[in-house]
Amino acid sequence: MAEVLRGLERRDGTPQVADVTAAGASALGVDALAVSLRAGDGTEPLWCSDETSRRFEDLQFTLGEGPGPDTLRSGAMVLVPDLAQVRSDRWAALAEEATPVRAVFCFPMGIGAISVGVLTAVRRTPGALTTSQVGDALVLAAALTARLLGNGEPEATAASLDPPHTLHRAVVHQATGMLSVQLAVSLPQALLRLRAHAFSSGRPIADVCHDVVERRLRLEHDDNGTPPPHAEKD
Incomplete structure (x- = not known):
C-alpha cells in the first residue's frame, strides 16, 4: 500500500488513478475497487478497476440502495463481509442481484462534514477485511480525496485527475x-x-x-x- 500511495502522489501522469485503483485492490486483498464521486443525491463512478466493480456500482445506482449509498449518506464505513448474511429488510434486492459479488466494503471520501464520494472494495468470496486492511483502505480513501481536491495546490487542477473521457452516467x-x-x-x-x-x-x-x-x-x-x-x- 505504501507503494500505491507513492504512485498516487506523482504528478507526471503515471501511474494514473485508474492504475492506482487496480494496484490498490491487490494491496487490500480484494478483487476490485471503485471510486465514485458525489453527484446530487447519488454518485458518479469515475474509476472502476474491473467490470465486476462497475456492474456493482450500476446495480446500487439502479436499486437506489446498498452499502455505497449508506456510506454516502452517513459518512461512515459500511463493511459487509457476506452479502448473503445481510438481514432481508436492509437491502432486499441487492443481495439477490449482486452475483458474483459476495463481500463489499465502503469507505467515505471527504474532509470533515464535507462528503466527496465513496471508495468501494468488492470480493467474489465472503470474508472480512483485517484491521490492517481496513486501516490501509481508510488511508487510500483519504489520499484519493486529497488527489481529487488537488491538495489545495493551484497547479493541481481537475485535468491532473486523468478522468474518463465521458462521465459514465x-x-x-x-x-x-x-x-x-x-x-x-x-x-x-x-x-x-x-x-x-x-x-x-x-x-x-x-x-x-x-x-x-x-x-x-x-x-x-x-x-x-x-x-x-x-x-x-x-
Whole structure:
C-alpha cells in the first residue's frame, strides 16, 4: 500500500488513478475497487478497476440502495463481509442481484462534514477485511480525496485527475431529462421509472437509457417500456 500511495502522489501522469485503483485492490486483498464521486443525491463512478466493480456500482445506482449509498449518506464505513448474511429488510434486492459479488466494503471520501464520494472494495468470496486492511483502505480513501481536491495546490487542477473521457452516467442524466418532459413528471420521478424498468427487465440502466435517448424505447405512465410505433422527429 505504501507503494500505491507513492504512485498516487506523482504528478507526471503515471501511474494514473485508474492504475492506482487496480494496484490498490491487490494491496487490500480484494478483487476490485471503485471510486465514485458525489453527484446530487447519488454518485458518479469515475474509476472502476474491473467490470465486476462497475456492474456493482450500476446495480446500487439502479436499486437506489446498498452499502455505497449508506456510506454516502452517513459518512461512515459500511463493511459487509457476506452479502448473503445481510438481514432481508436492509437491502432486499441487492443481495439477490449482486452475483458474483459476495463481500463489499465502503469507505467515505471527504474532509470533515464535507462528503466527496465513496471508495468501494468488492470480493467474489465472503470474508472480512483485517484491521490492517481496513486501516490501509481508510488511508487510500483519504489520499484519493486529497488527489481529487488537488491538495489545495493551484497547479493541481481537475485535468491532473486523468478522468474518463465521458462521465459514465451522462446518458442516464440525459434520458432522465427526456423522460421528465415526455411524461410531465419531476426529474426524481423520471429517474425512478428508469430504474424500475432497468431492474424489471434485467438490463443495465445505461443500456436502457441509451435506448431512450436514441428513441428505441419509450416509457409510458404505466412504466411499461415499448418501442415507438414510428421514428420520432425532433
